[in-house]
Amino acid sequence: MKYRVESKDQYQQFYQTSMEDQNKYWEERAQTFTWFKKWDSVQTGNFKDLNVEWFSGGKLNITVNALDRHAENTPDKVAIFWEPNDPKESPIQYTYKELLEKVNQFANVLAGQGIEKGDRICFYMSMVPEFLIGVLATARIGAVHSVVFGGFSAKALAERINDCDAKLVVTNDEAYRGNKIVPLKNITDEALEKCSCVKSVLCLKRTGGNIKMQEGRDHWLNELLDLADKEFQPAEMDAEDPLFILYTSGSTGKPKGLQHTTAGYMLWASETYKNVFQVGDNDIYWCTADIGWITGHSYITYGPLLNGSTQVMFEGIPTFPDAGRFWQIVDKYRVTHFYTAPTAIRALEACDEKFVNEANLSSLKVLGTVGEPINIEAWNWYNEKIGKKNCPIVDTWWQTETGGIMISTLAGVTDVIPCHATLPLPGVCPMLVDNEGNEITSNPAEGNLCIDRPWPGMARTIYGDHERYRQTYFSTYPGKYFTGDGARRDKNGNYRITGRVDDVINVSGHRIGTAEVEDAINEHEAIVESAVIGVPHDIKGESLVAFMIPFHSDSSSQDLLTSVNELITKEIGAIAKLEKAIVVPGLPKTRSGKIMRRILRKVASGELDKLGDTSTLLNPEIVDEIIKAMK
Ligand code: WTA
Numbered sequence: 001m002k003y004r005v006e007s008k009d010q011y012q013q014f015y016q017t018s019m020e021d022q023n024k025y026w027e028e029r030a031q032t033f034t035w036f037k038k039w040d041s042v043q044t045g046n047f048k049d050l051n052v053e054w055f056s057g058g059k060l061n062i063t064v065n066a067l068d069r070h071a072e073n074t075p076d077k078v079a080i081f082w083e084p085n086d087p088k089e090s091p092i093q094y095t096y097k098e099l100l101e102k103v104n105q106f107a108n109v110l111a112g113q114g115i116e117k118g119d120r121i122c123f124y125m126s127m128v129p130e131f132l133i134g135v136l137a138t139a140r141i142g143a144v145h146s147v148v149f150g151g152f153s154a155k156a157l158a159e160r161i162n163d164c165d166a167k168l169v170v171t172n173d174e175a176y177r178g179n180k181i182v183p184l185k186n187i188t189d190e191a192l193e194k195c196s197c198v199k200s201v202l203c204l205k206r207t208g209g210n211i212k213m214q215e216g217r218d219h220w221l222n223e224l225l226d227l228a229d230k231e232f233q234p235a236e237m238d239a240e241d242p243l244f245i246l247y248t249s250g251s252t253g254k255p256k257g258l259q260h261t262t263a264g265y266m267l268w269a270s271e272t273y274k275n276v277f278q279v280g281d282n283d284i285y286w287c288t289a290d291i292g293w294i295t296g297h298s299y300i301t302y303g304p305l306l307n308g309s310t311q312v313m314f315e316g317i318p319t320f321p322d323a324g325r326f327w328q329i330v331d332k333y334r335v336t337h338f339y340t341a342p343t344a345i346r347a348l349e350a351c352d353e354k355f356v357n358e359a360n361l362s363s364l365k366v367l368g369t370v371g372e373p374i375n376i377e378a379w380n381w382y383n384e385k386i387g388k389k390n391c392p393i394v395d396t397w398w399q400t401e402t403g404g405i406m407i408s409t410l411a412g413v414t415d416v417i418p419c420h421a422t423l424p425l426p427g428v429c430p431m432l433v434d435n436e437g438n439e440i441t442s443n444p445a446e447g448n449l450c451i452d453r454p455w456p457g458m459a460r461t462i463y464g465d466h467e468r469y470r471q472t473y474f475s476t477y478p479g480k481y482f483t484g485d486g487a488r489r490d491k492n493g494n495y496r497i498t499g500r501v502d503d504v505i506n507v508s509g510h511r512i513g514t515a516e517v518e519d520a521i522n523e524h525e526a527i528v529e530s531a532v533i534g535v536p537h538d539i540k541g542e543s544l545v546a547f548m549i550p551f552h553s554d555s556s557s558q559d560l561l562t563s564v565n566e567l568i569t570k571e572i573g574a575i576a577k578l579e580k581a582i583v584v585p586g587l588p589k590t591r592s593g594k595i596m597r598r599i600l601r602k603v604a605s606g607e608l609d610k611l612g613d614t615s616t617l618l619n620p621e622i623v624d625e626i627i628k629a630m631k
Contacts, residue, residue: 001307002032005275005426011414018426025426026054026456029271030263034069035060036236039263043454047479050461050470052454053240054264061234062243062266063140066305067103068234070096078310081284081333082129085176085316087325092129096308099133102225104232106130106137109224113168113200117142117235120245122166122198123291124148124157124188126175127315130204130221131291134170135301139243142235146245146257149292150175150182152573154190156255161195164245164257164463170221172204173211178320185211239263245463246294248400249513250472251484251503257463258400265403266306268457272404272425273303276394277366278411283336284363286312288326288344293510294400295370299339303404318344323351327359327386337411338386339368339396342378343508346539349381356385366411368394371509372541373499379418397421397497399483400511401473403457406430407495420496427455432489437477448501449487450480503597505534505542512576514597517544520571521564526550531587531595535579535604543579545604547626550583557583584629586622588614603627 005011018025023042030039040057070077075097082092094102115121121138123145125131138145146164148157161169169192175182185203189212192198202221203213213220237243240261247255279285285304289295304311312333318326326348330338348355367387374382374395383389393416396408406428407421414423424430432440432447440447458481462469476482486501500506503514514532521530528549534542548560561581568576588596602611603626614620 001274003029003271004278005410005413008414011410011423011426014426015424019429022427026267030055030058030267033060033065033266033270039239045454047454047474047481050466050474052458052460054267054454054456055239058239058263059236060239060263060266061140061142061237062262062302062306063103063136064234065266065270066136066302067096067100070305070308071100074308077308079305080129080132081310081312083312083314083316083329083332085178085320087321087328094129101230102129102133103136103140104230105225105228106133107140107232108228109202109221110137110141110143110168111232112224112228113202113219115141115143115168117237118242119143119168120146120164120166122146122148122157122161122164122169124150124169124171124184125204125291126150126172126177126182126184126206127290127313128172128204128206129313130172130225132301132313135291136305140232140234142237142241144242144244146247147292147297148247149290150184151292151575153570154187155570156572157187158191158194159254160247160257161191161198163247163254165197166195167197168200168202169198170202170204172206174207174209176207176315178317181207181209183209183211189214237262240460244297246297246400248294249504249511249516251513252515255513255516256465256468256472258459259461259463260403260457261460264456264458266302268404268455269298269302270306272457273299274307275410275425276396276405276408277337277339277368278413279304279307279309279337283309283365284312284333285309285337285339286314286329286333286335287339288314288318289339289341289370294403298404318348319351322355323348324355324358327356327361330364331360334363336363336365337368338364338366339370341371341509342369342374343372343539343541345369345374345378345382346541349378349385350539353385361386361388364388364391366394367391368396370396370398372506373497374419376419383418392416395419395421397485397495401459402451402455403459406451406455407497417494420490420494422494424495429453430495431480432487433477433480443489443491443493446488446498447486448477449483449485449495449497450477451483452480505532505544507534507537507542507544507575508540510575512544516572517546517568517576517578520568520576521546521548523571524560524564524567526552526555526560527564529587531597531600532578533597533601533604535601537579544576545580545582546578547582547584547587547600549586553585555583557581582629584622584626586619586625588622588626589618591616591618593618599623600626603630
C-alpha cells in the first residue's frame with residue numbers, strides 16, 4: 001500500500017519529513033487520490049489568524065475516493081457486512097459496486113427533495129445500512145451532514161437541527177437496540193414542532209411500528225430508494241467546502257457544531273486508518289462505534305472505505321441476546337481488526353467468562369481502543385482474553401475536533417505500551433505546557449496537551465461561531481490548539497493521556513459538559529442551583545454526581561434524583577443521567593461567583609486532606625456542611 005508506514009525506521013523517517021517538509025509530505029499523499037482539479041497550494045494559514053486551509057483550489061468529491069475507485073478496481077469485494085440486532089434476522093452485504101449504486105440512489109432521492117450543494121441534512125438513525133449510505137449520499141451531492149446520535153432527546157435534536165438550519169431530516173420509524181425499541185420517528189416529530197427550517201423528512205421503515213406520517217413533509221425512504229436511478233454525477237467540491245458538522249460538548253455553553261472540510265479530512269481519515277490499523281487486502285475490520293459519534297464518521301464511514309477495506313457494521317449492542325455477541329460476530333465474519341471503547345471492554349469483562357471462552361477468536365490480529373483512558377485491568381483482560389497475548393493493542397487518542405487519530409501505536413510497527421497512546425502520527429506535533437502556558441521540553445513530563453501546528457484533519461470552525469472556536473481552543477495558550485486533556489510523557493517521548501483537565505466529563509466514552517447538565521437540573525422546579533462533577537466508575541469510567549440546593553430543605557436526595565433524571569433524559573438524553581444526587585445547603589464559590597468543582601470532587605472522593613486552601617472562598621463554612629451532607 002502506497003506510503004503506508006511499514007517499519008519503525010520508516011515511522012521515524014516519515015515523521016521527520018512531515019515536520020521538516022510538511023507540504024512535500026502531504027502533497028505526495030494527496031496525489032494518490034482522485035481529484036477533478038489539482039490544488040494551488042498545500043497548506044496556508046495559521047493558528048493565530050485561524051484561517052487554516054489545506055489543498056485550496058483543489059476540486060474533488062470524497063465519495064469518488066471512497067467508492068468509485070474501488071467499484072472500478074475491486075467491484076466484487078465486499079465493502080460492508082451488515083449484522084442485524086437480532087442474530088435470527090438475515091444479515092446484508094454490499095460489494096463496492098453495489099454500495100456505489102445504493103449511494104447513487106440515495107443521492108437521487110435527496111436531489112428529488114430539492115437538496116442542493118451546501119444544504120444541511122440531519123441524520124437521526126440507528127445503525128442500519130441506510131445510515132451509512134445516506135451519509136455518503138449527502139457528501140456525494142455536496143450537501144453537509146449533521147448526524148445526531150439516536151440516544152439524544154427531542155429537545156437536544158431540535159437544538160442541533162436549528163443550530164445548523166437543516167432542511168431535511170433522515171430517520172427510521174423505530175430502532176432496535178437489544179430487546180428495546182427506540183421510537184426515533186416519534187422523537188423526530190416532537191423535535192420538529194420547534195424546527196421551521198426542516199422542509200422534509202425521509203423515514204426508513206425498519207421495525208414496521210406504528211408511526212404518523214405528516215402529509216407533504218414525510219416520505220417513506222424505502223419506496224423512494226426503490227424507484228431511484230442508480231447513476232448519479234458526484235458534485236465537484238472545493239477542498240475547503242464543508243463536509244460535515246458534528247456536535248460535541250465543551251466545558252461551557254451549548255454543544256458546539258464542529259465543522260470539518262473535504263480534502264484535509266479525507267486525507268486524515270484515510271492516512272490515519274491505513275497507518276494505525278495496518279489492514280490488509282483480505283482482512284476484515286470491525287469498529288463497534290455508532291455513526292452518531294466521530295469514531296463512526298472517521299473509522300466506519302470514511303477511513304475504511306477510502307482504503308477499500310471490508311468491514312462489519314453492527315446494528316445492535318454488546319449484550320444482546322447475550323454478553324457473547326461481540327465475540328460471536330468476530331467468529332462469524334472472521335474479524336481480524338477489532339476497534340472498540342474501554343467502557344465496552346469493562347462491561348464485558350464484568351460478565352460471565354464463559355462468553356469469551358465459548359468463542360474462538362483466532363481470526364483476530366489487531367485490537368484497538370478509543371474514547372477514554374483505558375485502565376490497566378481492562379487493558380490486561382483485553383490483551384489476554386481477547387487478543388490471547390498475540391494482538392497488538394492500538395490505544396488511539398484523538399477528538400471530534402481533530403477529525404482522526406493523533407497519537408497511537410501503529411499496529412505491528414511501533415511499540416505497544418499498556419495504557420499509553422505512545423507516539424504522534426506523522427504530521428502531528430504535540431506538546432505539553434504548564435498552567436502558565438510554558439512548553440515543557442524535558443522528559444519525563446506531565447502537563448496540558450496542546451498541538452503546535454495545523455494538521456489536515458483539524459476542524460476549521462464551530463458552525464456559525466468562529467469567535468467561539470477561537471475562544472474555546474486557541475485562547476488558553478495563544479498560538480496553540482489546546483485539547484482540554486492532560487497527559488504524561490515518558491523519557492522516550494511516549495504519551496499517556498490522563499483525562500480531561502476542563503469541566504468535560506467522559507461517561508462511557510461520551511463527552512458530557514457539566515454546564516449542560518447543570519442547566520438541565522436548574523430547570524427543575526424544586527432546585528435553586530446545582531453543580532455537577534465526574535467521579536470514577538467501574539464500567540463507565542466516570543459517572544455524574546450532582547450537588548443540588550433545593551428550595552425546600554426537607555427535600556430528599558433520593559426523590560430528587562428520580563425526578564431530576566427524568567428531566568435530564570428529556571432535556572439531553574439518557575446518556576447524561578446522574579448516578580447520584582446530594583442535597584446541600586450551598587455550593588463552594590469563588591469571590592467572583594464561580595463554583596469550585598475541584599473542592600466538590602475532593603469531597604466526593606473522600607480526599608478531605610486534599611481540599612487545599614478554602615479560606616479564599618466566598619463561603620468557606622459551606623465546605624463542612626457539604627461534607628456532612630455527603631455522609
Ligand atoms: C478522550 C473520541 C484517553 C479524551 C474519538 C478526548 C481518550 C476525548 C482517548 C474526545 C484515548 C479519546 N485515551 N482518552 N485513547 N481517546 N479520549 O470528541 O479526553 O468523543 O479529549 O472523540 O475523549 O472525545 P470525542
